[in-house]
Amino acid sequence: MTLSQIITERVQRVTGQSQVALHEPSFKGNELAYVKECIDTGWVSSVGSYVDRFERDLAEVTGVKHAVVVSNGTSGLQIALQLAGVQRGDEVIIPALSFVATANAVVHCGGTPHFVDTDETSLGMSVPALADHLAAITERRAGATVNRQTGQRIAAIVPMHTFGHPVDMPALIELAARFDIPVVEDAAESLGSRIGDRHTGTYGLCGMLSFNGNKIVTTGGGGAIITNDSGLAKRAKHLTTTAKQPHPWAFFHDEVAYNFRLPNLNAALGCAQLEQLSGFIAAKRELTQRYAEALKDVAGVSLFVERPGTHANYWLQTLILDSDVAHLRDEVLSHTNAAGQMTRPVWELLTTLPMYAECPTMKTPVAQDLARRIINLPSSPQLVQGVS
Structure with a gap:
């Protein structure tokens, strides 16, 4: 043969x-019952009890203070990078071996992907290779880490946990601190994955999860930003829900923002999935x-x-x-x-x-x-x- x-x-x-x-x-749990409840009560759109519950459940499962659910993982990563300070013209370090959404989210923020090599033991970003690369190409200018070859600021590092296998996050966080670059984790594929007792997506400033139909837990389509930073979580919620100020009836929006909300129907599905x-x-x-x-x-x-x-x-x-x-x-x-x-x-x-x-x-x-x-x-x- x-x-x-x-x-x-x-x-x-x-x-x-x-x-x-x-x-x-x-789908062998409470999916049908929870979705039916949304339909029976009429709470099917972007506001509802299952949205709040899904956020609480995700925070508990991952061990963070806050989870903000969004329409998909790409939009979640875009907002996470924006909140990390990525601006137009900045470079963002990402693995060359990743799904295209990792790079797309960088560009949606106005940034430029900067690709690095892979580690054979994790299939994710190689920390030793990145350390050598940063030492060779960067310098400090006006309080920022700059790529001397392009003159652009390196604004963030985005490891991606390939197929659910964790990157060496303790080593990466130490390296990023040396170069004063924030870390945003693309944990789209790694819900439930851990390093020791610590969940992926919780090492950096924030992390992103995906609940696409092919993920380990699905909401049909959806994602989440997870973080221990209360201010960042509040800002993420505001930016992903059209920047509408709370009011019983008035529609006042205080900045240009995004409609990246996850419907209650999808969140209901997610709650049932997360139970399993x-x-x-x-x-x-x-x-x-x-x-x-x-x-x-x-x-x-x-x-x-x-x-x-x-x-x-x-x-x-x-x-x-x-x-x-x-x-x-x-x-x-x-x-x-x-x-x-x-x-x-x-x-x-x-x-x-x-x-x-x-x-x-x-x-x-x-x-x-x-x-x-x-x-x-x-x-x-x-x-x-x-x-x-």
């Missing part, structure tokens, strides 16, 4: 299905063990697993091809998908996309290498029999 055939057979053995998606939502988060994560961790067992004797491949000291949500199961069989990636993708097992490559590197090809970047050899070797496997929690 070829490697593609072997991988397909082993994946089918784990999923037990002839047709399986990459990641499907699971621990079960979803347990199922995904069990799925990891099943894949590991099924693939352990397959030469040329390895299943990516969490770093010591971290607890990943394993949002997407990740197969890494050895370098000497990397040229077979597309063959594996074609064979598995033809067999009904939906697999996907990692995103195209942001540095290769036409709108970002001219942005500042360090050399990214690790990201380039991983991009040709990563395959995401079917990862739905319900693939583990009996998941609730």
Whole structure:
């Protein structure tokens, strides 16, 4: 059998299905009851008890003081960066290996993405590589950290926790403090992931979560800004709700703002989903063990697993091809998908996309290498029999 055939057979053995998606939502809790309550009471739009409850529940789950729910993760990251002080012309450090929304949010703020390399042990931003890069290209001018090559201020660092695997945040926070650059975490994929006992998204000034339909917890579409900064949370709420001043009937808005509100219907779905988060994560961790067992004797491949000291949500199961069989990636993708097992490559590197090809970047050899070797496997929690 070829490697593609072997991988397909082993994946089918784990999923037990002839047709399986990459990641499907699971609605086996109180979703219908909560959404029906919204419809029955008429509270379906951007104000309602489930919006408030979802924010409280998210704050409790992540261990922060405040959560502000928004329409999607991209809008949440845009506002978070704006509140971190990103202005037009500033540069923002982001990983080259990330979903396009990370870069798009920077541009929506008027900033320019500045790309850095990846760490093989986390699939996220490489702190050692970033340390060397900042030391080589930056200088202090008028109290700011400036890229001497472009003359632009470096206004923020945005790590992204790839597929739910935490970046080395303690080291990154220490590095960012040395260069006096705020950190905003793109935790879109890492709800439930932790470093020790601390949740991702809580290390920097603020973090962003996503609840898109393919995430571990979904509201259909939605996101959240999480933070311990009460002033920032208040400002985030104001900016994402059209900057309307509270009043029983008057419509007074005190600045240009955004309609990034999450409807009560979506928040109701999120509350029901969040009640099942621990079960979803347990199922995904069990799925990891099943894949590991099924693939352990397959030469040329390895299943990516969490770093010591971290607890990943394993949002997407990740197969890494050895370098000497990397040229077979597309063959594996074609064979598995033809067999009904939906697999996907990692995103195209942001540095290769036409709108970002001219942005500042360090050399990214690790990201380039991983991009040709990563395959995401079917990862739905319900693939583990009996998941609730």
